[in-house]
Amino acid sequence: MSASLRISGYASLFNQTDLSGDVVSQGAFAASILALPDGRLPMLFGHETSAPIGVWDRVVEDRTGLFVSGQLIGGSGEADRIATLIRQGAVSGLSIGYRVRRSGRNQTGRLLTELDLWEVSVVAFPMLRSARITQIDDLLPSHKGNMAYA
Structure with missing residues (x-):
């Protein structure tokens, strides 16, 4: 059986300091999200x-x-192994891959104000500890060839 999953969560949270001292400000992803081809990453x-x-297939910046x-x-x-790790809770972190377009300094390091978002990864140890998968849904093939949620 294929181990397809729908997963959701916060890949970055605003105004929180990550392990390297970086803080992402609200609005940092807005331009990059608008430029995504088909809204996908x-x-x-x-x-x-x-x-x-x-x-x-859903990438949004909220409050x-x-x-x-x-x-x-x-x-x-490999994908089936990763799906099993996610289901079992062994891997639950999310991490962003990006290029800094604009930033400033704050007390801990950088204040990231505009980012060019490249990808979001599933990881065991996210730099921002609160960046986590929050929902997991198994996907099963339907009788019409479309995916259905279990």
Whole structure:
């Protein structure tokens, strides 16, 4: 059985200091989200660009932070293993891959005010400890070939 999952969570939260001292300000992702082709973003595991594991098809900035929801596409041994790790809670972190377009300084390090968002990864240890998967839904093939939630 394919281990496809729909996962959702906050990949970044505003005004929280990550382990490197960076803080993302509200609005930092707005321009980058508008420029996304088809509103989609690659889903990676551990920022490994050579082997995407799925696609984030909902990427929104709200008052809290950067919310993402997408499908981990099962069917390969590695993707199925990652899906199992997520289901079991062994891997629950989210991490953003980006380029800084504008930033300033704050007491702890950088204040990131505009980011060019490249990808969001599923990780074991996120730099921002509160960036986590918050919902997991199994996807099952329906009789019409479309995906259905379990």
